[in-house]
Amino acid sequence: MTELLKIQGLKTQFFTSAGTVKAVDGVTYDVEEGETVAVVGESGCGKSVTALSIMRLVAEPAGRVVDGNILFQGNDLLQLSEEEMRKIRGNNIAMVFQEPMTSLNPVLSIGLQLTETVQMHLGVDDAAARARAVELLGLVGMSDAERRLDQYPHHLSGGMRQRVMIAIALSCEPKLIIADEPTTALDVTIQAQILELMKNLTRDLGVAMIIITHNLGVVARYADRVNVMYAGKIIESGTAEDIYHNPKHPYTLALLKSVPRLDQPRGAKLDPVEGQPPDLARLDEGCSFRPRCRYATDACAASFPPTELIDGIHYSACFHKDKLDSPMKEAS
């Protein structure tokens, strides 16, 4: 497979009265063509800001990408002019946002929102754009597509709106879709429908996807590779099997232990991660997970642990990665 997207040492910061918030602090990962890569982490870990940085949508002057490269098919997106970037957005890289309720324009019909992207990027006439829109709605499983085109977002349910968002994302046959918590706002039976749809479409059309989520179950079902983020850094990455069966970072381990699972015996007490996530404006040079980590030693305060290879494509940034007990040994 060929490399589609390569993010190297990305740093995005926000300049606030409380100090500089290092939302993304040296993130490196890549996405190959047709692959589904997950970025997992809790609120404020920088997973969404990473996505916005790729799309060059970080709101300036409050925030800015201060360092790093984002190579898309070999071109650095950070070096492009705004005009060139507009040709990439929606055309080569499309985005699906979390909130299906607010990410569609309430005063424009579904048809207009679908054809706008197609007409802008592909330069086709009205009739062809409308035909394409009907085709796309069929693709995302919406019946009665012709009539839907004249409806407005408030006519549609949350699941249907998210289908429209996916249709818009697919409209110009992008190489990469960035889905930021695409199903978090949806009910679980609708979530399953949407995820299954995205999985089938990406496979059939060969589109790569970055799926950003906090739901470990969703990741296990859909991702080829997983990046775990904490306080602006990727602290562990690998295949889904690596991450779930052989976690090599205390944070990953703690996350896996803190969710109740449907397939495990009941009655066991949950083992939560104590404490709170750190303030991103007040990070020191040490490991940011150290205050909540039961393996922490003096070395963890002195410097941030380097990202080291475990095996294959499994990497971890922890001095104590060999001391962890795997939680899933019995299960696997």
Place this chain on the structure above:
Amino acid sequence: MSAAADTTTAPGAAGESDFLQVNNLRMYFPVTEGILIQRKVAEVKAVDGISFTMHKGETLGLVGESGCGKTTTGRCILQLEKITSGEILYDGQNVAKLNKSALSEYRQKVQVIFQDPFSSLNPRMKIGEILAEPMRVHGIIPDARKRDERVMELLNICGLSTRFADRYPHEMSGGQRQRVGIARALSVNPEFIVCDEAVSALDVSIQAQVINLLEDLRDEFGLTYLFISHDLSVVRHICHRVAVMYLGNMVELATCDELFDNPIHPYTRALLDAVPIPDPTVESAREHKIVTGEIPSPMNPPPGCVFHPRCELAVDSCKQAVPEFREVKPNHWVACTEV
């Protein structure tokens, strides 16, 4: 659904004294048109005839997707809605018929923890004031200094530093605010707490902390919880019995183990099947049958069994007859004729 209207057969744990009894509860919200002269044009059948009982110390999970009526059920029990029909008995008393002083006493015994830790605390009040206010209103601790001591104690019980008493909600994280919400509910020494999606807005590591706290408090103070949630994994972890709701109706009610090990209703099965399990090996081995279609509008629910348009077992009779909520096994109630 014509759930058991007769109070003697209301589904519950057999042989236990019934602490809370909900009989054939209906809550319809009117849909009106017009600005000055409003006339009713339709009804939203948020809760359409549900019955269940709870005994003291029990945690009953109420699960279902948006719009199934689980939150409305909680609000009816809290007397925050004027119910359309049916009755709610708490300790044998009909809560809709309480006089003013009895209602005030009821509001002290029955408390609520809301979902959103950001909007359920008054941003202009300090945490200490938020916790002291219910005690002052209910006259539990008339002495201001003693109240402050109790505030400190509550903060400790809920795992917060006493320094927070002088802070405002905006200075706290979501998990800390949810702890304040719990401390506020506890401040009046309640017996019964409606937890309405109490952990849903929290990150997983924080969620586990709050779940543990709720469990510890339940054991320590003998609390009874109505635990409303859409997260089946969390419900399975914390509840003794679970009721599944769909479009205003209760479709299944059983003990937690029974419901998760032997789900009977097609909707419960679909719901369980849709929950992804955080393990790639388990996931790839599971066979997913994804339920098609959308949840119909509660303004115009389908006739017969409300789940029939999405149900793979549906036969013609499901389109006409409302299935009876029947006890198929001891303490396992299902509203489906085809199982």
